[in-house]
Amino acid sequence: MKYIILILCFLSSVQFSFGQLDEKQLKKYWNYRARFLGTSQLDIPPFVIIGNGSGESIPISGFDPVADCTYDFIIDVNNCPKSIGKGKVVWGDGTIMLGYYLAMLSTERALFKKQNIDAKHTERELYFALQAINRLDSMAEVVVGQPGKINGFFIRDDATNASLFNPAGKPRFFNYTTQKAYDCIQSDFVCNPEIRERGWMSQDQTTALLFGLAHVRRFADDARTPDGTTTLGSLAAQIAVRIGSHCSSNKWRLKTPQDRKIPNRWGGDLRAFAYGISKGIEQIAGNDYKRLTKRSGKVKPRGKAIYRTFKWAFGVQNKRNYSMLYETLVANGLWDADLVAKRSQQSDQIMYALAYSNLHNQKSERIDLKQVVDLIESAPWDGPCDGTPGCTAPEGWRSSDRWWHPNHKNGNPHGIKQIRNGIDFMLLYNHYLLYQNLSTQQYPKYKCHWPDEDLKY
Numbered sequence: 001m002k003y004i005i006l007i008l009c010f011l012s013s014v015q016f017s018f019g020q021l022d023e024k025q026l027k028k029y030w031n032y033r034a035r036f037l038g039t040s041q042l043d044i045p046p047f048v049i050i051g052n053g054s055g056e057s058i059p060i061s062g063f064d065p066v067a068d069c070t071y072d073f074i075i076d077v078n079n080c081p082k083s084i085g086k087g088k089v090v091w092g093d094g095t096i097m098l099g100y101y102l103a104m105l106s107t108e109r110a111l112f113k114k115q116n117i118d119a120k121h122t123e124r125e126l127y128f129a130l131q132a133i134n135r136l137d138s139m140a141e142v143v144v145g146q147p148g149k150i151n152g153f154f155i156r157d158d159a160t161n162a163s164l165f166n167p168a169g170k171p172r173f174f175n176y177t178t179q180k181a182y183d184c185i186q187s188d189f190v191c192n193p194e195i196r197e198r199g200w201m202s203q204d205q206t207t208a209l210l211f212g213l214a215h216v217r218r219f220a221d222d223a224r225t226p227d228g229t230t231t232l233g234s235l236a237a238q239i240a241v242r243i244g245s246h247c248s249s250n251k252w253r254l255k256t257p258q259d260r261k262i263p264n265r266w267g268g269d270l271r272a273f274a275y276g277i278s279k280g281i282e283q284i285a286g287n288d289y290k291r292l293t294k295r296s297g298k299v300k301p302r303g304k305a306i307y308r309t310f311k312w313a314f315g316v317q318n319k320r321n322y323s324m325l326y327e328t329l330v331a332n333g334l335w336d337a338d339l340v341a342k343r344s345q346q347s348d349q350i351m352y353a354l355a356y357s358n359l360h361n362q363k364s365e366r367i368d369l370k371q372v373v374d375l376i377e378s379a380p381w382d383g384p385c386d387g388t389p390g391c392t393a394p395e396g397w398r399s400s401d402r403w404w405h406p407n408h409k410n411g412n413p414h415g416i417k418q419i420r421n422g423i424d425f426m427l428l429y430n431h432y433l434l435y436q437n438l439s440t441q442q443y444p445k446y447k448c449h450w451p452d453e454d455l456k457y
Contacts, residue, residue, distance in 0.1 A: 021432075025376055029429050032422045035383050044383070045173040045182070047421040048101070050128050055159030055187070057125075057132040059101045061092040061400055062418030065177035065388055069184035074416065080191040081161055085183025087175040089164065090418060094157030094188060095136065095205040096404065099327075100423050102129055102212030102236075103355070107430035110219035123223040123232065126216065130235045133209065137242070140200070141257045143189075152246030153257070154201045159187040177389050200256060202267025204324055206243060208404075210280050211327035211355075213240045217284045218359045237285040244281040244289055247274070252303070272321075273328055275307040280331030311335065314343055323404045326352035330359055337362035348406040350375070351424075354431035363435075372432050375402075379425045387417030397425070 036059075038046025047060045067088035069075065075082060091097075105126045112119035138148040140155050164185060166172050171181030188199035213236040221233030247254070252274040254262040262268025270277065281289045310317060310325050317325075326344060329335055330352060341353040341364040353367045378396055385391035386398040399408035402424040407413075 021373060021376065025429070028379065028381055029426060031381060032383060032426050036421060036423070036426070043176040044419065045175075049163075049172060050125060052128065052131060052135065053163075055091060055157065055163030057098075057128040058091060058094045058136075058157050058159065059097040059421055059423060060089055061094075061097055062090045062420050063173070063175075063182065063388075064088040064090065064416075064418050065175050065182075066417075067184070072184075075184065075186060075191075078186065078191040080186050081184065083161075083184045085180070086178050087173075087180070087182035088184050088186055089173055089182050091157045091159040091163075091185070091187035091189075092400065093205065094159070095133070095154065095201070096208040097401075097421070097423070098129060098132060099205075099208035099210070099212035100401065100404070100427060102126065102209075103215040104423050104427045104430065105129065106212075106215035106219040107358075107427065107434060109223065111430060111433055119223070123220065124226060126220055126223065126232055127225055127235075130216070130232060130239065133239050137239075143199075144257050146257050150242065152242035152244070153254075154205075154243075156188040156199050156201070156205055158189050159185060160190055161185055200262055200266070200268075201243075201254065202262070203270045203273060204267055206247070206270065206277065207273060207324040207327040209243065210240065210277060210284075210331045213237075214280060214284055214331035214359060215355075240281045240284040241289045244278060244285075247277065271303060272306050273324055274303040276325070276328035276332055276334065278303075279334060280328050283332055311339075314346075319347065319407070322347045322349060326356075330355045333360045337364035338366050340364070341366035345371070348409075349403050351403045351428045351431060354428070354435050358431055358434045367435075369432075369435075372428065376425070376429055376432060383422045384420035384425065385418065386411050386420070387415075388419050391419070399424070402428075 035044050036047045038044065045063065048058070049056045051057060064072075065087050067075070067086060069083045069085050069088065072088060074080075075088070105122055109119045109122045109126065111117075112122060133154065134150055136154040136156070136158060137150045137152065139158050140149075140153045142148045143155060161184075164172060164182060173182040174180075175182045192199070216236035217233050221231060223232040224230075225232065225235065247270055252270040254268040254270065256262060278289075310321070322343075326340070326349060329340055333356075335356075337353070337357050337360065340356040341350075344350055344352040344356075345366070345368060350368065350371060353364065354372065356362070357364055357367070375396070378394060380393045380397055382392060384397045384399070384402075385393045395410040396402075397409065398411045398420075399405045400412070400418070400420055402409055404424075412418075
């Protein structure tokens with residue numbers, strides 16, 4: 001069954017203090033949340049459709065409202081389905097976005113619980129996001145004509161042209177630039193069908209999911225599933241164990257369901273991060289994972305040695321490794337907070353310092369909180385974007401994700417123009433508030449209408 005959940009939030013007028021943040025930043029957060037879930041008041045279609053259907057509960061990375069669906073360069077070079085019309089919906093690196101979505105929702109839930117605010121809607125979103133991982137896991141064999149399995153090997157998304165429409169056949173994504181529906185899609189699932197390796201799980205997709213699952217375990221561990229049979233923390237642990245067991249049993253070299261090795265250029269070799277991933281899963285799942293790795297084989301000693309090189313040879317690492325390093329560190333807690341703070345600020349990715357401190361209860365005087373406040377305050381009210389009609393995002397907030405792609409913060413170097421989903425801002429905002437300890441501050445109450453009260457799951 002498929003569901004669409006829309007949100008309309010109205011902030012109550014209450015007095016509060018954020019230390020160094022004013023009321024405008026709180027309102028900005030809820031503007032981003034309403035924008036993310038979709039509201040006609042902001043002239044933005046939803047960045048996520050919550051549910052169990054294809055493409056659902058996987059965040060959309062961006063919208064290109066002026067893309068020509070017949071002649072768009074990206075659609076053409078990636079062999080995506082072409083159509084007549086304008087406006088492209090992009091599910092890019094779906095499981096990376098899904099990992100950060102889990103982190104954002106988990107931190108939001110933590111803030112709610114600190115202030116005794118009802119978190120049931122956030123918990124429902126989390127549940128469907130976790131179920132999306134299971135869905136992508138079950139589909140990995142199906143795409144090559146085999147019976148589906150839930151075994152830890154996943155695809156990045158399952159969005160198709162049908163994802164553009166609701167069950168009644170009506171368009172889900174209204175293009176406020178053309179005043180018509182968005183007409184085409186770009187996703188790893190439908191593009192480049194002859195190069196399927198680009199759509200499988202990979203090293204970067206795995207570490208991002210680990211990052212999100214660690215957040216669920218830390219901040220939403222006791223939240224119940226809608227049917228009350230288990231907890232979200234337990235679901236996160238089960239997913240982490242399956243992923244780790246699959247990687248370990250294949251000696252951290254990924255293979256397709258047809259037993260073909262996934263090339264390293266598509267992230268098939270996880271050995272450099274095997275130790276960090278394994279230790280992160282141990283933090284999430286504990287003895288369940290330790291027992292499995294005893295049977296399927298632990299990370300070899302050289303895996304530990306390789307992972308340690310990130311510590312003493314940080315400056316000569318490929319910069320593309322930094323995000324994966326921080327994601328695994330947030331999960332495994334193997335460094336101290338001061339070093340994570342130093343390195344993450346050195347690479348212009350300060351959010352990871354806050355995340356590390358919050359997940360492992362370690363404060364660090366090395367975190368430049370003024371820089372964090374400046375980043376929050378500089379984020380555009382209307383959300384991040386790059387080069388699209390009416391875009392007002394300043395330099396610093398034009399990336400598809402400010403933390404995962406800091407080198408794109410002033411604009412995509414490949415000329416990709418999109419309206420972005422804003423998860424990066426919301427995650428930074430939540431981690432800053434958690435780091436500053438909301439128990440000594442007043443969090444404003446808000447009123448939201450969620451038309452899902454009678455949904456059955």
